[in-house]
Structures are given as structure tokens and as C-alpha cells.
Amino acid sequence: MKRSFEKGNVAIAKAAVAAGCGYYFGYPITPQSDIPEYLSRVLPSLGGQFVQAESEIASINMLLGAGATGKRAMTSSSSPGISLKQEGISYMAGSEVPGVIVNIQRSGPGLGGISPSQGDYFQATRGGGHGDYRVIVLAPATVQEMYDLTVLAFDLADQYRTPVMILADALLGMMKESLEEWAPEKKDFGKEAWAVTGAIGRPARKVKSLYLGDGDLNEHNWNLVRKYEEIARKEARVHLEVTEGCELAVVAFGSAARIAKSAVDRVNEEGRRVGLLRPITLWPFPSEAIRRVAAKGVPLLTVELNTGQMVEDVRLAVEGRSEVSFAGYPPGYLPSPDDIYAEIVRRLPAQEKCA
Numbered sequence: 001m002k003r004s005f006e007k008g009n010v011a012i013a014k015a016a017v018a019a020g021c022g023y024y025f026g027y028p029i030t031p032q033s034d035i036p037e038y039l040s041r042v043l044p045s046l047g048g049q050f051v052q053a054e055s056e057i058a059s060i061n062m063l064l065g066a067g068a069t070g071k072r073a074m075t076s077s078s079s080p081g082i083s084l085k086q087e088g089i090s091y092m093a094g095s096e097v098p099g100v101i102v103n104i105q106r107s108g109p110g111l112g113g114i115s116p117s118q119g120d121y122f123q124a125t126r127g128g129g130h131g132d133y134r135v136i137v138l139a140p141a142t143v144q145e146m147y148d149l150t151v152l153a154f155d156l157a158d159q160y161r162t163p164v165m166i167l168a169d170a171l172l173g174m175m176k177e178s179l180e181e182w183a184p185e186k187k188d189f190g191k192e193a194w195a196v197t198g199a200i201g202r203p204a205r206k207v208k209s210l211y212l213g214d215g216d217l218n219e220h221n222w223n224l225v226r227k228y229e230e231i232a233r234k235e236a237r238v239h240l241e242v243t244e245g246c247e248l249a250v251v252a253f254g255s256a257a258r259i260a261k262s263a264v265d266r267v268n269e270e271g272r273r274v275g276l277l278r279p280i281t282l283w284p285f286p287s288e289a290i291r292r293v294a295a296k297g298v299p300l301l302t303v304e305l306n307t308g309q310m311v312e313d314v315r316l317a318v319e320g321r322s323e324v325s326f327a328g329y330p331p332g333y334l335p336s337p338d339d340i341y342a343e344i345v346r347r348l349p350a351q352e353k354c355a
Helices: 009-017 034-042 058-070 078-085 086-095 123-125 143-160 170-174 216-235 254-269 285-293 312-319 336-346
Strands: 001-008 023-026 048-054 071-078 098-103 136-138 161-167 176-181 236-242 249-250 274-277 282-283 302-303 326-327
Touching: 001 009, 009 034, 009 098, 009 143, 009 161, 009 170, 009 274, 023 058, 034 048, 058 071, 058 078, 058 098, 058 161, 071 078, 078 086, 086 161, 086 216, 098 123, 098 143, 098 170, 123 161, 123 282, 136 143, 136 249, 143 161, 143 170, 143 176, 143 216, 161 170, 161 302, 170 254, 170 326, 216 302, 236 285, 249 254, 249 336, 254 302, 254 336, 274 285, 285 312, 302 312, 302 336, 312 326, 326 336
Parallel strands: 023 048, 023 071, 071 098, 098 161, 136 161, 249 274, 249 302, 302 326
Antiparallel strands: 001 176, 136 282, 236 274
16 A cells, blocks of 8 residues: 555546556546646556547547446546536436546536536536436545545446546645555456447447337336436445434535534534534435434534535435525635534524523
């Protein structure tokens, strides 16, 4: 195991190489450009391919082509670039082609800016493109998780033959932290049964999302649903810091969770009992874990760097079992731990005073 001091973006790039990614297709855009910059230097020396495509649309379709041959491949971009990739992501999901897509979010809507944001939650977790499909979405909160979850993303993509997205932001992408680089175990996901590698000495294979036969598309969509149900059962991940007698629990992901953690710790040092729930998979969303906390009557405060997106999934998970409130910080203002501390204190139940 090697220890280094790296930016979050570089941690993703290093993890991709460690996971066996030999092909990268992308287009430069702030604040994710460290990823293609690193891979442009490293991949060719390892016998891989780096392609700066002519557009985001071209790069996602190159990812579709590489994934269809069974190769581990990746693309990355920031918010408006991911918007351009949505048609291709839908084609990948419909064709059941694995691939890793990294979104280092920037401000929006529109041109917005380059400051941190979590405004792409809806786009990532609701599919984003056309049709009935889902994308596994992983939300790191540290540089180490940028590495670890990227390795996991390649395994999940291959295991379920589906696109997997890493959803981070400018804060995580550009910050530096200690990183332990580790070599993942190589796994066999049976690609030889479906990958398009040339039909010499075997029957031809087809990787497609076009189904024109009577009833074929209907059957295909229900097959996808069954796959997504399996993913939801097996792959939901969450980090929990909720103790018995908790008075309030904060729900936050990614950068917002880092800031909220400092605020939660401060409140607890003052003698109150406040928990933290950090979804690691945004889809599948860890609804069951949140539901269990809510069933004990614990109020939930959702904190996001947007005007209110994940809070909808929190409310759906809670199903009215407890109160859900929201503190939002859209692009242009990055909250401090003091800001979130004030939101927590404002919602804590009043303590009884002794006579």
C-alpha cells in the first residue's frame, strides 16, 4: 500500500488505473480537468488509450463503444458536460453496457460558475436521459473515498452491466488529503458471454438498445427493472453516526456532510445528542436505514448545497414517521460549520430546566 498526498480528482484518476481502466474519453472543463490531465500522461505509458474527444457527446459514445467490447473505460466532466452526455448514458443503460462516469459538479443552472454545488442530484439519481432506467450513483466525502469508490464503481459497472456515476463536486475535486493507494483484487464478471469482440469461431453477439419486435421492448424494460430491484436490495450504502436517545439527525452527503460533521460534533460536545446519516449511494438511496431512524421518532434535518433535492428522497423514505426539515445552500455561498450549527440548535427540542 502506498501513501500519498493528493487532490480528489487525482485520487479518482489513480484509482481508475489501479482498477484496470485502460481507456479514457473526455473533454476538458473546470473543475475536473485534473482527471484527464493525469490520465493523458499515464495511460499511454501503460498501453492504454487516452482520447480528448471533440465534444462531450462524442466522449460518452466512445465510452459506449469501449464498454461494449468488455474493456474497462471511463469518462469525466462537470455539470453542463454531463448534461450533454445524457443521451449516451441512456443508450448505455438500455444496451446494458458498463462504464464509469465522473461528475465533479459545478454551479448552475446554465453557465453558473465553478464553485461547489450539489445541484446535479436530480439529474444523477433520476436517470437524466430518456426512458425508464437508473444509474448507480456513488457520493464520496473524502479524498480516500474518491479512490475507494472509484474502484467500487468499476466492479459494480461490470457486475450489473450498467453505467455507474461518481458524484462529487469542486470542493472534493480540488482539495488535498492523505491517500492510501491500494491494488484491488481482480474479479471475473463473465464478460466473455456477451462482449462484442469479433465473432470468429463463435456465434455473433449483439449489444443494442433498439427493440422493434412485438413485445421485445416491453420484456427488455421489465428485465431492467428486475436488475434495478436487485441493485436496490444489495448495494445501498450509508454511513451512520446515530446513538440511542438521539434528539435530531442530520442527513447530508459529500461536501455538505463534511461541513455538517463539524457542526454535529460541536453540538454533541455541548452535551446534546445529534446524529449524522451520510448516504454513500445516492441511488440506490439508503431508504431503509433512514426509515429505521425515523421510526424511533427522531427528527431529521437534511443539509444540501442546493435548494432542495435529496430532501425529497428523505421524505419518501421517512413516510411521515418523523419530521423532516431542510437547510439549503445554493451555489454562490458555501456554508460554514457555524451556519449548520445554528440550523441544528434552532431545531433541537427545548431542554427542561430544573426548578
